[in-house]
Amino acid sequence: MPLLAWLNLTMSGMLLIVITPLTAAQIMLLVDRYLGGHFFDTQAGGSATLWMHFFWIFGHPEVYILIIPCFAFMSEIIPVFSRKPIFGYPVMVGATVSIGFVSMSVWAHHMFTVGMNSYANSFFAITTMAVGVPTGIKIFNWLGTMWGGRIQFKTPMLFCIGFLFQFLIAGLTGIMLASAPFDWQLSLSYFVVAHFHYVIVGGILFALFAAFYYWYSKVTGRMMSERLGKWHFWLFMLGFHMTFDVMHIPGLLGMPRRIYTYEPGRGWDTLNLIVSIGAFVQGIAILVFVANLIISYWKGARAGNDPWDAWTLEWSVSSPPPAYNFASIPTVASRRPLWDLKHPEDPDSRYD
Amino acid sequence: MKATSAIMTPAFETAGTWRLPDRGPVGMVSLIIAESAIFTIFVVAYLFYLGKSLSGPTPSEVLETPVFYTICLLSSSLTIHFAGKFLESGKRAAFLTSWFSTIFLGALFMYGTAREWYRLIYEHGLTISTNLFGTTYYSLVGLHAFHVTAGLVMLSIVLIFGLAGRVGADQSGRIGVLSLYWHFVDAVWVVVFTVVYVVGR
Numbered sequence A: 001m002p003l004l005a006w007l008n009l010t011m012s013g014m015l016l017i018v019i020t021p022l023t024a025a026q027i028m029l030l031v032d033r034y035l036g037g038h039f040f041d042t043q044a045g046g047s048a049t050l051w052m053h054f055f056w057i058f059g060h061p062e063v064y065i066l067i068i069p070c071f072a073f074m075s076e077i078i079p080v081f082s083r084k085p086i087f088g089y090p091v092m093v094g095a096t097v098s099i100g101f102v103s104m105s106v107w108a109h110h111m112f113t114v115g116m117n118s119y120a121n122s123f124f125a126i127t128t129m130a131v132g133v134p135t136g137i138k139i140f141n142w143l144g145t146m147w148g149g150r151i152q153f154k155t156p157m158l159f160c161i162g163f164l165f166q167f168l169i170a171g172l173t174g175i176m177l178a179s180a181p182f183d184w185q186l187s188l189s190y191f192v193v194a195h196f197h198y199v200i201v202g203g204i205l206f207a208l209f210a211a212f213y214y215w216y217s218k219v220t221g222r223m224m225s226e227r228l229g230k231w232h233f234w235l236f237m238l239g240f241h242m243t244f245d246v247m248h249i250p251g252l253l254g255m256p257r258r259i260y261t262y263e264p265g266r267g268w269d270t271l272n273l274i275v276s277i278g279a280f281v282q283g284i285a286i287l288v289f290v291a292n293l294i295i296s297y298w299k300g301a302r303a304g305n306d307p308w309d310a311w312t313l314e315w316s317v318s319s320p321p322p323a324y325n326f327a328s329i330p331t332v333a334s335r336r337p338l339w340d341l342k343h344p345e346d347p348d349s350r351y352d
Numbered sequence B: 001m002k003a004t005s006a007i008m009t010p011a012f013e014t015a016g017t018w019r020l021p022d023r024g025p026v027g028m029v030s031l032i033i034a035e036s037a038i039f040t041i042f043v044v045a046y047l048f049y050l051g052k053s054l055s056g057p058t059p060s061e062v063l064e065t066p067v068f069y070t071i072c073l074l075s076s077s078l079t080i081h082f083a084g085k086f087l088e089s090g091k092r093a094a095f096l097t098s099w100f101s102t103i104f105l106g107a108l109f110m111y112g113t114a115r116e117w118y119r120l121i122y123e124h125g126l127t128i129s130t131n132l133f134g135t136t137y138y139s140l141v142g143l144h145a146f147h148v149t150a151g152l153v154m155l156s157i158v159l160i161f162g163l164a165g166r167v168g169a170d171q172s173g174r175i176g177v178l179s180l181y182w183h184f185v186d187a188v189w190v191v192v193f194t195v196v197y198v199v200g201r
Helices: A003-035 A048-082 A089-105 A118-146 A155-178 A180-186 A190-220 A226-252 A269-299 A337-342 B002-008 B023-048 B067-088 B092-124 B132-163 B169-199
Strands: none
Touching (some): A003 A048, A003 B023, A048 A190, A048 B023, A155 A190, A190 A269, B067 B092
């Protein structure tokens, strides 16, 4: 099975187990609000902390549900632009599945400041750090895929490299916050805000941009402009790092989140100004991206079936794909069927 | 349906070694996994709040173990299993009889729940807003009873089609999906019964 399929299988399985606790918690909330129940009513002996547990049982794995499809995009795009098959396929599968399992036992690291006992704190600190191991393995494998390859710095690949770089840093601040005492100091500060924006913007959004630039040609039949794409990438990169690198510092200096103003002279002013300027730069970059989407739809170069010389089956049909993509079922002998088709003298299936 | 699933089969493996599973059982298994998570949260809440009610009544004061109705529900798992077997072998009358017994036993169980709730509400004054026990008890047992009711509706629809002569051996796959759901509802009752009437007192 290709990694894209493996990762989406893992994500779908998580969806079943992870979204439903939120449903259950919401039913309880409805019972409380409309039927006079006491699930989370502290006046009647209920516990608000239980709500937090139920919410985060959903809330944390949800982050992995968001990012696992992005891992899938990385695993498709990086090999094509490195001109090498994915490095360490079985390990990638194992790492993905173990992320799926371990990520379901880390939720209460959002709750270190609630005042759980030391056993719970230790457990959730350890599981949170443990989930960093398979994630680290994936980063090493993507780097291993790039290592020694003939890397083509097309826009999708640029976003992939941005993803790798930023997702690593996001993971490292995550490991810092996994330590309960460190979290007591910095929970509810701008450091946390910077951390999860590093994951969501620096990781997920960059991966989505990569996927847009990679598959746009297949979806529309037109290439996205490389020139506008590079403007988008570099502007967004600049804006992203202005905003979210700098945001860590006011957090370390004690700036709490969820405030709309503060007294001058706390040393946060200049830093926050840079953060705001960065946000505008990101905004402009997004406008360039939207312009690229629109202009390329009408003016983009014709993509043809296979503009990236890729190896998976979607590139064997026309762009956009016909209403019924394969007239007869293609017989597939390896995970890179289009490579096998292009190189009958040296098919992947020979090495499986 | 057989024909489409054959066409849709993506040939990731060499042809002949792998078939696309039928979507009915896969969908039902997914539903069961998802529902298990919902019930788990409710069971956890019930156990967490055991003995934490600030006022009465308490489980040990008012709950009576519904042994007879539990036997009814659990034996309905047997009757639906045999109904499926009868349908596969084309014994239509036997199928309808077992199917009807399943519905009857399920309805009997619901009658038992209704009796119990009536007694709790009118004799003991326990409602969902009385205390934490009331909130968690009615939510957990009610959530299960809702699933039994939904199952009874689906079983009755099949019974109507069956009486009209529209359910044959070629439908046994779909009947299998439905009985998967019914077995799940019964299995959940084993957990709810243990938690509420055994551990919870």
